[in-house]
Amino acid sequence: MSEPIRVAAVDLGATSGRVMACRVGARTLHLEELHRFDNGAVPVHGDLFWDALGIHREVLVGIREVARTGPLHGIGIDSWAVDYGLLDADGRLLANPRSHRDRRTDGVPARVRETVTDAELYDVSGLQQLPFNTVYQLVSELGTPALEAAVQLLLLPDLLTYWLTGEAGAERTNASTTGLYDVRTREWATDLAKRLGLPWSILPPLRDPGAVVAPLLPEVGEYVGVTGVPVIAVGSHDTASAVVGVPATEGSFAYISSGTWSLVGLELDAPVLTEEARAADFTNEGGVDGTIRFLKNVMGLWVLSESVRTWADKRLTDVTLPALLAGAEVEPPLRTIVDINDPRLLTPGDMPSRIQDLARETGEPIPRTPVAIARTILDSLALAYRRNIRLAATLAGREVDVVHLVGGGSQNSLLCQLTADALGVPVLAGPAEAAALGNGLVQARALGADLPDLAAMRDLIRRTHDVRRFEPRSGLDWDSAESRLTSGG
Known part of the structure; x- marks a missing residue:
């Protein structure tokens, strides 16, 4: 590799999206954010939708900016999982994709259970329910009508790729989050779809991460300025x-991808499909190079950001995130613990009141101020990280020597320190842009x-990016906090 490879890494989150220029050389790995835009579900008559065309427009603007500022050798898109668009026979989007936070699936798991048991679903897909x-x-x-007319289902990043290239498909790491993907065979679980009465023919051909899909369509190339x-x-x-x-590290590691959601777990060579793993609600998702991400979805910083939004709506203008974190540093630790994975925290709304209700129900001290609520959220998150990393290690028969905390949460020093304290092992925080880096590295290899x-990719990250190390401190009784949570008071 004589000259660096420069690609557009499109990294879409459920609240914002970024288009980054990623430059990869033998001793170089550099990201530059060239376009950022707001994202979020749009409420319409009680339903929640994604503005897919608006997202596509912003992606095009970002790619155009990457092309304007230097060479452009490739484009890759990553996003959140599970949400999809349906296409008709002419390849047109039938309706705006629904958000996973929409309430249309209320009661649906129980309906599915009448045909396919939870154990049967898990044995095929290995997914957390x-x-x-x-x-x-x-x-x-x-x-x-939409599903009746659908000819193709495309998960969100695959839908955007289709609009860029005209080629339809499903990348395997995202397909593995659907519940319709066989984690053993790495193919669609068509028999499962048939049992549920789903039109399995709409599931598109599968692709491996690193596959070159196609060049930009001519009209897209004309718009962004490259062909x-x-x-x-x-x-x-x-x-x-x-x-x-x-980044590369010595010893056995666990990871926390901390952002809107927290994805907490281990990287394995094979899925863990035991009854114990199913009962613990762990998921086996596909990773790059055939790896398995054995993890638990834990409610993430969404709870804190939604609380900040609620306070802003109430015109509490002095309640900013920096002020909350500064205040939380000196709040009494572990005073109030709640189940941060309670389903009531899943949907938008008055999150501070929900946190108070959870504390009231379990006999915990009710946090009365924004700072106390913020501290409750962070303590509860750290406790959830502790519980699930330890459980993952037990279920997989692995030791954990260090925890890598990547994503936006790696910039939250209090959360990183609390996580180290709770687990009793060092936490290496960063890089914050881990998803964009991984996106760019997979492109560069292709x-x-x-x-x-993966070892070579991670070694390049280690040599080019600093991380912050948080050593565990003693003094807090995390065991008692865990006991309070599990006993309900």
């Missing part, structure tokens, strides 16, 4: 890209970079 998994979204659509640039399937589930973005495996 979450009410918004694609399989439940599709069952909720049975009999609707012939290939679009590459990266680890299109953002957590798959984020785990690629973990374009000829000498990055033969």
Whole structure:
């Protein structure tokens, strides 16, 4: 690799999106954010939708900016999982994709259970049972005009790739989050779809991360100012890209991809499909290079950001995130603990009141101020990280020597320190842009970079990016906090 490879890494979050220029060389790995835009579900008559065309427009603007500022060798897109668009026979989007936070799947898992048991679902897909998994979204659509007319289902990053290239497909790391993907065979679980009465023929051909999909369509190339640039399937589930973005380290590691959601777990060579893993609600998702992400979805910083939004709506203008974190540093630790994974924290709304209700129900001291509520959220998150990393290690028969905390949460020093304290092992925080780095590295390898495996990619990250180390401190009784949570007071 004589000259650096420069690609557009499109990293879409459920609240914002970024288009980054990623430059990869033998001793170089550099990100530059060139376009950022707001994102979020749009409420219409009680339903929640994604503005897919608006997202596409912003992606085009970002790619155009990357092309304007230097060479552009490739494009890759990662995003959140499970949400999809349906296309008709002419390849047109039938309706705006629904958000996974939409309530249409309320009660659907129980309906599915009448046909396919939880154990049968887990034995095929290995997925944590979450009410918004694609399989439940599709069952909720049975009999609707959109599903009846659908010829193809495309998960969100694959839909955007289709609009860029005209080529339809499903990248495997994201397909593995649907509940309709066989984690053993790495193919669609068509028999499962048939049992549920789902139109399995709408499931598109599967792609591996690193596959070159196709060059930009001529009209797209004309708009962004380049022609012939290939679009590459990266680890299109953002957590798959984020785990690629973990820097090399010695010993056995666990990871926390901390953002809107927290994805907490281990990287394995094979799925863990035991009854114990199912009962603990752990998921086996596909990773880059055939790895398995054995993890638990834990409610993330969404709870804090939604609380800040609520306070802003109430015109509490002095309640900013920096002020909350500064105040939380000196709040009494572990005073109030709540179940941060309670389903009531899933949907938008008055999050501070919900936190207070959870504390009241379990006999915990009720946090009365924004700072106390923020501290409750962070303590509860750290406790959830502790519980689930320890459980993952037990279920997989692994030791954990260090925890890598990547994503936006790696910039939250209090959360990083609390996580180290709770687990009793060092936490290495960063890089914050792990998903974009993983996206760019997978593209660079597809374009000829000498990055033969994940170890080589992670070593390049280690040599080019600093991380912050948080050593565990003693003094707090995390065992008692855990006991309070499990006993309900």
